[in-house]
Amino acid sequence: MRYALYFSPSATHPLSKAAAEWLGRDAFTGETHPVPEVPGIEPETVHALTADPRRYGFHATLKAPFALAEGRQESELVAAFEAFAARTPAFEVPRAVVGQLGRFFALVPDQVYPRLQDVAFQVVQEFEPFRAPLSETDLARRNPEKLNPAERANLERWGYPYVNDDFRFHMTLTGQVDPELAPAMRRELERRFAAFNGQPLSIDGLALFVEPARGEPFHVHRWLPLATSADNRETMP
Template identity: 40%
Template sequence: MRYSICYTPSARDPLSLAAASWLGRNVYSGEPVEHPALPGFGLHDLAFHTALPRRSGFHACLKAPFALHEEASEAQLLRELMHFAGIVEPFTLSGLEVARLGDFCALTLAQPSNQLERVASLVVQNFDRFRAPLSDAEIERMAPERLSAPQFANLYRWGDPHVLDEYRFYMPLTGPVAMSQRDRIHQAAATYFAPVLQGSVVFSNLALFVEREPGAPLVVHSLHPMGRVSARKIA
């Protein structure tokens, strides 16, 4: 069993519903969802391009998947996450857009958000005591020889190279896309998600995701609303 702390909208949020259809799986129930009918796309075409994010589910990672430390329990993790969420104030994700990040498409922010970066950093640091150390094999799978010096340091300190100053918020919508298809896929995703991105998207909860066995699809274990204890703000 591995756990991950992420952002994802609530189950009935229009963005969650749109993403579940786009990816072909509901990250709350784990059940398949029918893909939307897109002009010029067959269902198998969209299914192929969304296979990787379908397994991981619609989310932006804050704390990468980790096994529990031998001295920690799921109950302790849940209590700490509930407390933490309650003292962090919600905020608006301004400028959320469909973008191309290298060879894949994702929802990301047009401009950096100081509030988001602070919450992401706090999650990484506050919950690291629950994380079991990475094995040598797990470190090797992350190809440490390809990392920058700060990323290498993050991998060994926090179990994830892309945290703190190296963090970027994104919610994957595709896996790697061939260069000849990138403009087509990007335009289709941008058009499809445009209606649900017109209004405000609020970062108002933290989600605990679980991977019940190696390679299993990630699902939401529990959703923790933010801002319940307003007298003790830390973000």
């Protein structure tokens, strides 16, 4: 079993609903949805392009998936998660947009926001004591030979290459899209996410995701509001 600390809107948030319909699975409920129609792209290609984000569930990575360190219990992790959420104020990213990171599409901030960077690294540091060291196989999966020196150092220290100065907040919407399909994909994503594209994004909660066994879909184990929205608390069994 692996755990991860992610940003996710709440289960009932319109963005969560729109993303679940696009990806084909709701990580809160397990509900599945038909493959969305994208003009100019075959359904089987759309299904393949959403496979990875569908398995992980709609989210932005803060603390990447990890196995529990020896001697640690899930109950301790949950208690730390609750304490962190209770003392961390909610805040707002002024503008999020449908963008591209390399060849994959994601909902991203329009620029780097220091508050977002700081909170993300706080999560990395806070939950590091719960993380078991990466195995040699896990390290190899990250293709360390393709990482720059800072990213390799992050991988060795924190179990993930993209933290602190190398962190870029993104809520993944596709896998790697071939350049010839990218214009059609962008048009469809901008249409589907028009209500959120170019709008503020409230960072008002955190989610504890669980992967029951390697390769299985991640699901939301707990979702908690950050400090200023405690009256909206939601808990998943």
